[in-house]
Amino acid sequence: MAHEFFHPDMQLFIDHRVDWARYFQLLRGTEADLEAEVDTYRSILSTLDEICEDIETGALGHWHEEVRLVDGKVVVPPHIAAGYEKLRKAGLVCLTLDPAYGGYGLPILLNSHYLEMVSRADTSLMTILGLQAGVAGDIQKYGSDALKQQYLPRFASGELQGCMDLTEPQAGSDLGAIATRVTEEDGRYFVDGSKIFITNGGSGVHLVLARDGATYDQSKGTTNGLSLILCPVELPDGTRNKITVARVETKMGIHGSPTCAIEFDHAEGFLLGERGNGFRAMLDLMNQARIGVAAQGIGIAEAAFRKARSYALERVQFGQPIIQQPLVKSMLTTMALDIKSARALLYRTCAMIDLTDALAAYLKSGRDDAGDRTKLQEEYERNMQLIRFFTPLCKYIGTEVATRVTRNGIQIHGGIGYMAESVAGHYHSDAIITTIYEGTSEIQASFALREMSKGALFTALEATSEELKKLDDRFPEETRHVHAGIQAINDSLPGLMTDPSYAILNAKHVCDMMIDVVVAAELLLQAEVDPSKHLAATSFIRSRMAMVDMHAKRIQGGDVTRLDRYTKILGL
Numbered sequence: 115m116a117h118e119f120f121h122p123d124m125q126l127f128i129d130h131r132v133d134w135a136r137y138f139q140l141l142r143g144t145e146a147d148l149e150a151e152v153d154t155y156r157s158i159l160s161t162l163d164e165i166c167e168d169i170e171t172g173a174l175g176h177w178h179e180e181v182r183l184v185d186g187k188v189v190v191p192p193h194i195a196a197g198y199e200k201l202r203k204a205g206l207v208c209l210t211l212d213p214a215y216g217g218y219g220l221p222i223l224l225n226s227h228y229l230e231m232v233s234r235a236d237t238s239l240m241t242i243l244g245l246q247a248g249v250a251g252d253i254q255k256y257g258s259d260a261l262k263q264q265y266l267p268r269f270a271s272g273e274l275q276g277c278m279d280l281t282e283p284q285a286g287s288d289l290g291a292i293a294t295r296v297t298e299e300d301g302r303y304f305v306d307g308s309k310i311f312i313t314n315g316g317s318g319v320h321l322v323l324a325r326d327g328a329t330y331d332q333s334k335g336t337t338n339g340l341s342l343i344l345c346p347v348e349l350p351d352g353t354r355n356k357i358t359v360a361r362v363e364t365k366m367g368i369h370g371s372p373t374c375a376i377e378f379d380h381a382e383g384f385l386l387g388e389r390g391n392g393f394r395a396m397l398d399l400m401n402q403a404r405i406g407v408a409a410q411g412i413g414i415a416e417a418a419f420r421k422a423r424s425y426a427l428e429r430v431q432f433g434q435p436i437i438q439q440p441l442v443k444s445m446l447t448t449m450a451l452d453i454k455s456a457r458a459l460l461y462r463t464c465a466m467i468d469l470t471d472a473l474a475a476y477l478k479s480g481r482d483d484a485g486d487r488t489k490l491q492e493e494y495e496r497n498m499q500l501i502r503f504f505t506p507l508c509k510y511i512g513t514e515v516a517t518r519v520t521r522n523g524i525q526i527h528g529g530i531g532y533m534a535e536s537v538a539g540h541y542h543s544d545a546i547i548t549t550i551y552e553g554t555s556e557i558q559a560s561f562a563l564r565e566m567s568k569g570a571l572f573t574a575l576e577a578t579s580e581e582l583k584k585l586d587d588r589f590p591e592e593t594r595h596v597h598a599g600i601q602a603i604n605d606s607l608p609g610l611m612t613d614p615s616y617a618i619l620n621a622k623h624v625c626d627m628m629i630d631v632v633v634a635a636e637l638l639l640q641a642e643v644d645p646s647k648h649l650a651a652t653s654f655i656r657s658r659m660a661m662v663d664m665h666a667k668r669i670q671g672g673d674v675t676r677l678d679r680y681t682k683i684l685g686l
């Protein structure tokens with residue numbers, strides 16, 4: 115297998131599944147040279163393909179190397195510094211940033227391909243690059259002109275890196291428990307408090323979520339009254355800010371990614387967005403980070419799959435390569451389909467985010483060259499509803515797939531997969547964190563359920579049915595199964611609505627069912643333009659629609675006493 119960091123699934127999506135003409139028309143009117151723009155995207159990813167191969171080679175064998183704290187400074191292992199430098203020299207560290215500040219203004223779809231590729235090459239390095247564009251993007255959206263001029267070109271050049279400081283010992287999933295305080299003194303802002311588990315905490319710019327002193331007691335326990343503060347390690351006048359890295363954690367994986375405890379001792383900062391409404395601004399960054407972590411999970415899974423596949427081809431037992439054993443073949447195929455399905459959901463969600471960004475830009479502009487504004491406004495609102503729903507689903511499935519695929523990767527390696535030096539084991543140790551940070555899988559499932567209850571479920575099912583109808587003639591057998599899956603979901607809904615805690619109990623099953631039908635339609639759309647994808651689509655539909663039916667029947671049964679039984683089993 116060629117190394118294919120710029121994966122054929124990415125190429126297919128860029129070539130056939132994005133309406134670039136409409137995207138550029140909305141974004142820029144008739145000015146854009148469509149072919150030239152998309153060719154530039156392809157050429158950026160082709161350049162990355164080569165760099166990532168080089169980064170992967172440089173990282174192999176260095177997985178155990180830890181980040182160190184030396185005289186208060188965070189020092190990353192050499193393979194991380196070298197990988198970052200390779201990307202920095204190529205000008206590829208901050209792709210989504212506006213060209214006015216030195217970025218490429220690349221669509222989210224392309225950025226997620228970039229993050230997937232870097233993650234596959236060295237996932238610890240990816241954590242730093244994921245934050246680079248995310249933090250810069252938040253400054254671009256919520257910062258004053260002065261802050262943008264001061265920091266963004268340095269993000270684009272790679273001189274500065276960033277981190278997001280949310281978590282505190284008592285405030286993990288529940289950010290309403292944040293106690294770090296920000297105080298306004300004569301128009302200046304000062305932060306006091308401690309944060310933990312901060313990825314890339316040694317970087318030059320911290321985006322800190324802190325509780326505003328003016329409403330501290332009233333807002334306690336809620337995400338209201340939080341402000342988003344940009345705290346630079348070096349203040350604009352050149353003096354050092356009062357930010358200390360108190361500790362660097364050692365972890366079970368992503369050893370090359372710095373995870374830090376940070377102390378703010380009346381550190382000066384600058385407000386981003388509205389005072390007391392920082393959670394809203396941080397949500398933008400968190401949503402972008404969720405898309406990034408989904409891509410990270412897929413990158414690790416792809417690396418693990420390739421390693422397992424080549425091992426299964428080489429390893430002979432009972433006189434033949436183990437890949438010929440039906441159970442091994444089945445495990446590998448499940449891994450491949452799992453990755454394809456997570457990709458399908460992520461790529462189409464990214465394409466929808468990009469189109470919606472372009473719609474927003476058009477609606478804000480005074481132009482009228484891209485269609486009826488009222489209709490486009492409706493499309494914008496409908497897309498936003500779907501994006502709020504699909505973003506947590508992407509994070510959930512991309513990272514759960516990473517955990518499953520890497521676990522199977524160990525299994526395929528047998529005993530050698532369990533040895534400390536096993537790369538298969540390293541991938542698994544790295545993959546697990548993706549289901550925890552940027553909101554755990556349980557939190558993603560709960561977010562998605564909340565969006566479903568606000569109507570996104572019906573919008574998504576309706577849109578999927580419409581897509582399928584257009585495919586009925588071409589793939590009658592496959593679409594029949596998926597239509598049946600959608601019907602099963604609809605039938606299960608009354609059972610779900612009997613009791614809110616019963617709905618929460620089933621949140622992951624509902625997410626799985628929704629992902630499966632949406633992905634099934636997407637894989638068929640891909641098969642329509644590339645017949646070589648048909649087999650994967652059919653296999654996916656056969657196995658997953660049976661699961662949809664099973665989950666739906668279980669939910670439909672509506673056994674609301676289940677939670678009570680769990681309470682008793684656990685002796686609570």
Ligand SMILES: Cc1cc2nc3c(=O)[nH]c(=O)nc-3n(C[C@H](O)[C@H](O)[C@H](O)COP(=O)(O)OP(=O)(O)OC[C@H]3O[C@@H](n4cnc5c(N)ncnc54)[C@H](O)[C@@H]3O)c2cc1C
Pocket residue numbers: 277278279280281285286287288310311312313314365373547550551552553554555556557560
């Ligand atoms: C390596 C690493 C890097 C990190 N990087 C950053 C960073 O850069 N910035 C930052 O701010 N934070 C970061 N974090 C923190 C991370 O985001 C949190 O650890 C994560 O959100 C979970 O919070 P917690 O650890 O407090 O777990 P808890 O919130 O205590 O959750 C424990 C368990 O309870 C479950 N749970 C909690 N509430 C619910 C609920 N309502 N419904 C269902 N289940 C629930 C969770 O799913 C989980 O299984 C990082 C963490 C790690 C380990």
